[in-house]
Amino acid sequence: MLDQVEDWLRRRSWSAADRPLPALLEAKRRSGLTVSVVLPALDEEETVGEIVATIRRDLVDAAPLVDELVVVDSGSVDRTAHEAAAAGARVVHRDEILPGLPSEPGKGEVLWRSLLATCGDVVCFIDSDLRSFDAAFVSGIVGPLLTEPDVAFVKAMYDRPFDTETGSIPAGGGRVTELVARPLLNLHWPLLAGFVQPLGGEYAARRSLLERLPFPTGYGVELGLLVDALGLVGLDALAQVDVGVRHHRHQDAQALGRMAATIYRTALERLKAADVDTLLRPELVQFTRTANGFTPSSTEVATVERPPMASLPEYQARAALQAQRRAAGLEVCPHP
Numbered sequence: 001m002l003d004q005v006e007d008w009l010r011r012r013s014w015s016a017a018d019r020p021l022p023a024l025l026e027a028k029r030r031s032g033l034t035v036s037v038v039l040p041a042l043d044e045e046e047t048v049g050e051i052v053a054t055i056r057r058d059l060v061d062a063a064p065l066v067d068e069l070v071v072v073d074s075g076s077v078d079r080t081a082h083e084a085a086a087a088g089a090r091v092v093h094r095d096e097i098l099p100g101l102p103s104e105p106g107k108g109e110v111l112w113r114s115l116l117a118t119c120g121d122v123v124c125f126i127d128s129d130l131r132s133f134d135a136a137f138v139s140g141i142v143g144p145l146l147t148e149p150d151v152a153f154v155k156a157m158y159d160r161p162f163d164t165e166t167g168s169i170p171a172g173g174g175r176v177t178e179l180v181a182r183p184l185l186n187l188h189w190p191l192l193a194g195f196v197q198p199l200g201g202e203y204a205a206r207r208s209l210l211e212r213l214p215f216p217t218g219y220g221v222e223l224g225l226l227v228d229a230l231g232l233v234g235l236d237a238l239a240q241v242d243v244g245v246r247h248h249r250h251q252d253a254q255a256l257g258r259m260a261a262t263i264y265r266t267a268l269e270r271l272k273a274a275d276v277d278t279l280l281r282p283e284l285v286q287f288t289r290t291a292n293g294f295t296p297s298s299t300e301v302a303t304v305e306r307p308p309m310a311s312l313p314e315y316q317a318r319a320a321l322q323a324q325r326r327a328a329g330l331e332v333c334p335h336p
């Protein structure tokens with residue numbers, strides 16, 4: 001791991017418990033900053049209502065941390081809009097925002113449009129398929145933006161179990177993260193190797209940063225924003241906060257394959273634009289939950305390649321011998 005990343009992990013990784021709500025409310029009052037929470041939602045009638053209700057109860061009614069709570073409907077055909085509104089969100093359909101510009105499908109599109117539908121100085125994105133949702137997901141990642149003037153972008157980190165109807169596999173979730181995004185980021189953008197959940201949909205940022213970033217319209221949006229934010233404001237302006245455990249609806253392998261392809265393409269576009277070496281650092285940093293939070297461990301990515309066997313003198317000599325034996329009518333391959 002780069003020394004810079006090790007240092008960043010020490011200084012820019014926090015736990016939600018580090019900033020209790022009363023301290024956040026005081027920091028918010030002093031800074032005068034306002035906070036918008038945005039939930040992108042495509043057919044999330046089962047979960048969106050509970051998430052909205054929890055944020056409303058804990059962070060609007062009980063404590064005024066959130067000024068604006070908006071669900072941006074990404075073209076749902078179920079009762080998502082109804083459930084979200086009934087639970088207390090303002091619901092905006094993606095086509096109502098910038099009506100002159102036809103909507104592209106995808107999550108990134110609604111996050112981008114949401115900037116025009118909200119006003120907060122701090123914008124906090126939360127997925128709307130989360131289960132057992134806790135308001136600390138919001139207060140945890142908004143916190144550093146209220147208390148640390150140098151921080152501009154904060155991602156949530158958490159345990160990711162893989163939940164099925166018959167049980168749960170601890171740390172079994174985040175398949176695209178572990179198989180695609182983390183290796184890509186480690187090899188090409190090693191400064192971002194310290195992010196425990198680079199693809200997580202729960203992150204908060206200053207509007208002044210988000211409004212200067214391009215948004216890939218689909219699932220490439222998280223990788224794109226992270227890489228581009230690094231380029232624009234530098235590693236020290238990025239941070240992460242441990243908010244516990246995240247349960248969500250899992251997609252099937254084919255859907256994740258499409259997501260992975262989109263993320264890979266987003267990375268390639270950025271590598272092309274940056275004109276950088278295609279392999280920068282053959283090291284992979286992975287994380288395990290321990291008593292002290294998330295503990296990183298590094299492994300070398302294998303880089304040695306052997307040449308084609310036919311180019312070896314030993315192999316060529318053996319081939320010549322075999323030819324002689326074949327001509328003499330002897331067994332060609334005498335090995336057991």
Ligand SMILES: O=c1ccn([C@@H]2O[C@H](COP(=O)(O)OP(=O)(O)O[C@H]3O[C@H](CO)[C@@H](O)[C@H](O)[C@H]3O)[C@@H](O)[C@H]2O)c(=O)[nH]1
Pocket residue numbers: 039040041042043044073074105106107110126127128129199200201202219220221222223248249250251259
């Ligand atoms: O066209 C879409 C697709 C999804 N969503 C919403 O976006 C959120 C996340 O989508 P989901 O399909 O649950 O993504 P995951 O399979 O959980 O993918 C993970 O990885 C993605 C790629 O980085 C991130 O966008 C996700 O936030 C992250 O949870 C949910 O609220 C969806 O309703 C939309 O609004 N529009």
Ligand SMILES: O=C(O)[C@H](O)COP(=O)(O)O
Pocket residue numbers: 160161162172173174175176177178199200249250251256
């Ligand atoms: O973030 C990810 O890696 C994908 O959303 C897949 O997550 P899952 O393996 O927990 O379904």
